[in-house]
Amino acid sequence: MQTDEQLIAEYLKGDEHALRSLIERYLRPIYNFVYRYTGEQSHAEEITQDVFVNVWRNINRFDPDKKFKTWLFAIAKNTSLNWIKKKRPINFSRFENEEGDNVFLESTADPSPLPSELFERADLSRKLSEAMGRLSPNYKAVLILHYNEHMTFQEIAESIGESINTVKSRHRRALTQLKEFLVI
16 A cells, blocks of 8 residues: 555656545545534535645645645644634534434444443433533644544644644643533
């Protein structure tokens, strides 16, 4: 399997399939990030498309000394944040899709829980999603990138254009706020 950087080099030499491979590789992770960041399925699809259009337009500006994944998630975060600033119709505490399924709950559910465990988990998931919805977008982005996308603090710092100490501080403050929100 080719690295991201190899695919970028091939695309810049004229191989259209290389860009398609990059998009296929990152389409789901970017969509998941955007969906969790905005909380809106229909808008997440549109924003994800905008992310990859931005990548296509700016790929010649990509610094090959950096990680593509970090650069890509920075674009995803900025595109999502721009949408939030423009639209502001987001209810961050809502994790349900159009069919009424709770995507957050589905991703955390045990396939064979006891009924009492199901009730407790549903309640905790609801409380956690409500608490996540109360966090600022900056705190929320750090938590999503770290826990859902498994990015290191250094990768997050590069992705959002902040120092690693700022990222660590936001992570710590976000966890503290989550704890406060969940205790109340």
